[in-house]
Amino acid sequence: xxxxxxxxxxxxxxxxxxxxxxxxxxxxxxxxxxxxxxxxxxxxxxxxxxxxxxxxxxxxxxxxxxxxxxxxxxxxxxxxxxxxxxxxxxxxxxxxxxxxxxxxxxxxxxxxxxxxxxxxxxxxxxxxxxxxxxxxxxxxxxxxxxxxxxxxxxxxxxxxxxxxxxxxxxxxxxxxxxxxxxxxxxxxxxxxxxxxxxxxxxxxxxxxxxxxxxxxxxxxxxxxxxxxxxxxxxxxxxxxxxxxxxxxxxxxxxxxxxxxxxxxxxxxxxxxxxxxxxxxxxxxxxxxxxxxxxxxxxxxxxxxxxxxxxxxxxxxxxxxxxxxxxxxxxxxxxxxxxxxxxxxxxxxxxxxxxxxxxxxxxxxxxxxxxxxxxxxxxxxxxxxxxxxxxxxxxxxxxxxxxxxxxxxxxxxxxxxxxx
Amino acid sequence: xxxxxxxxxxxxxxxxxxxxxxxxxxxxxxxxxxxxxxxxxxxxxxxxxxxxxxxxxxxxxxxxxxxxxxxxxxxxxxxxxxxxxxxxxxxxxxxxxxxxxxx
Numbered sequence: 001x002x003x004x005x006x007x008x009x010x011x012x013x014x015x016x017x018x019x020x021x022x023x024x025x026x027x028x029x030x031x032x033x034x035x036x037x038x039x040x041x042x043x044x045x046x047x048x049x050x051x052x053x054x055x056x057x058x059x060x061x062x063x064x065x066x067x068x069x070x071x072x073x074x075x076x077x078x079x080x081x082x083x084x085x086x087x088x089x090x091x092x093x094x095x096x097x098x099x100x101x102x103x104x105x106x107x108x109x110x111x112x113x114x115x116x117x118x119x120x121x122x123x124x125x126x127x128x129x130x131x132x133x134x135x136x137x138x139x140x141x142x143x144x145x146x147x148x149x150x151x152x153x154x155x156x157x158x159x160x161x162x163x164x165x166x167x168x169x170x171x172x173x174x175x176x177x178x179x180x181x182x183x184x185x186x187x188x189x190x191x192x193x194x195x196x197x198x199x200x201x202x203x204x205x206x207x208x209x210x211x212x213x214x215x216x217x218x219x220x221x222x223x224x225x226x227x228x229x230x231x232x233x234x235x236x237x238x239x240x241x242x243x244x245x246x247x248x249x250x251x252x253x254x255x256x257x258x259x260x261x262x263x264x265x266x267x268x269x270x271x272x273x274x275x276x277x278x279x280x281x282x283x284x285x286x287x288x289x290x291x292x293x294x295x296x297x298x299x300x301x302x303x304x305x306x307x308x309x310x311x312x313x314x315x316x317x318x319x320x321x322x323x324x325x326x327x328x329x330x331x332x333x334x335x336x337x338x339x340x341x342x343x344x345x346x347x348x349x350x351x352x353x354x355x356x357x358x359x360x361x362x363x364x365x366x367x368x369x370x371x372x373x374x375x376x377x378x379x380x381x382x383x384x385x386x387x388x389x390x391x392x393x394x395x396x397x398x399x400x401x402x403x404x405x406x407x408x409x410x411x412x413x414x415x416x417x418x419x
Numbered sequence: 420x421x422x423x424x425x426x427x428x429x430x431x432x433x434x435x436x437x438x439x440x441x442x443x444x445x446x447x448x449x450x451x452x453x454x455x456x457x458x459x460x461x462x463x464x465x466x467x468x469x470x471x472x473x474x475x476x477x478x479x480x481x482x483x484x485x486x487x488x489x490x491x492x493x494x495x496x497x498x499x500x501x502x503x504x505x506x507x508x509x510x511x512x513x514x515x516x517x518x519x520x521x522x
Contacts, residue, residue: 236495236497266486
């Protein structure tokens with residue numbers, strides 16, 4: 001028996017387990033998945049926790065529930081990957097050999113990367129909302145808060161779900177309006193980007209929404225340090241912004257396992273072929289989800305589209321066929337904008353988010369790059385779909401792996417856009 | 420696409436003024452582009468520009484602020500040398516396209 005070894009049972013790893021367990025020849029192949037944690041978190045749900053919209057119980061389930069029978073789930077930390085030996089060593093000393101390795105170890109926040117951020121004020125006046133601990137601590141803090149400066153701050157790109165900081169600040173605006181205290185809260189988004197978002201057309205539309213909601217934008221802010229006692233963040237360019245509460249999106253990095261194994265770039269992301277998802281280090285190593293260095297968003301939808309391509313490529317690799325260069329960087333993201341409305345954006349490596357309808361041209365029901373109630377309902381409907389369709393590797397209705405231009409208002413600029 | 424004249428030489432640039440053909444680059448052109456950015460090139464600037472050339476020649480990839488730090492260029496100093504967006508400005512002066520932005 002040959003082994004396909006999958007490291008990480010998060011969104012991407014779990015989808016690969018489910019896809020491959022249905023497709024491979026079980027007389028010849030066995031699948032092992034290793035993850036040190038027992039709980040699977042629906043990470044897009046973290047955003048809603050600080051505002052009391054979701055409870056922690058709504059965003060967590062046991063990982064084992066999503067691993068099909070016949071697949072070996074090993075709950076252990078991985079110490080090191082040795083690609084020259086086709087093996088990994090676990091923390092308990094066991095060695096697992098593989099014929100094919102799939103790295104799906106994700107990304108995590110590293111507040112320690114910013115001077116002063118992870119100090120004594122962490123989860124007291126400075127918070128993250130990318131972990132269950134951060135999101136619940138922020139919820140508790142917001143509950144008794146009587147107003148002041150709330151600053152949302154992005155340390156550096158890339159980050160998981162690049163729309164989340166915007167969604168957070170839109171939801172905060174909504175939260176304080178409902179509590180009739182919006183006039184006592186100043187909302188500011190501080191970002192290293194030159195505008196509200198990474199892509200020009202969407203950045204313009206979303207920037208306009210910030211203005212409408214009276215949210216200040218501080219662009220081009222490259223953070224140098226956080227002074228937790230003075231409650232001030234300072235940039236290399238000599239600017240500073242004061243806060244009463246800081247909702248920070250710290251530096252995102254790949255797993256420290258990648259660094260220990262010498263497989264990553266400066267941020268521990270694994271150099272990966274952007275269309276085949278094969279690792280550049282060795283031909284029997286593949287990478288999926290947030291763990292890659294491909295220039296696509298770090299988002300569950302991206303991992304979902306990648307999983308279709310990677311499943312096909314694993315089968316091709318087994319049969320000795322050339323890999324398909326089919327991954328186009330497709331991302332599909334709902335953006336909550338508060339007041340029970342939302343946006344939807346659909347884009348890839350080459351086509352930036354534009355206006356239109358989705359998934360049916362001219363019909364919708366979702367409006368692209370437009371603020372609608374239907375988009376908000378789509379976002380809420382996504383949580384059960386995540387648990388019951390996406391993780392199990394079942395197709396999402398009407399949504400294609402590659403981006404389609406049908407229903408999109410494509411200008412020349414949007415098509416020629418280059419990252 | 421447009422053509423600009425730097426140091427008496429016609430140079431192809433994109434809409435944002437980044438050179439599209441690195442083979443046209445010269446030290447004189449770098450001085451002229453830097454002047455346009457309000458920068459007078461010193462030895463410290465050249466150290467950064469040389470690292471960019473080196474990384475592009477060996478890895479076909481522009482360094483990041485983080486990797487420049489590992490190569491001995493303190494981030495604070497980098498921002499002093501190329502205020503605003505250091506890697507973007509240094510790339511423009513060094514004759515490369517704008518570095519791939521984030522997604």
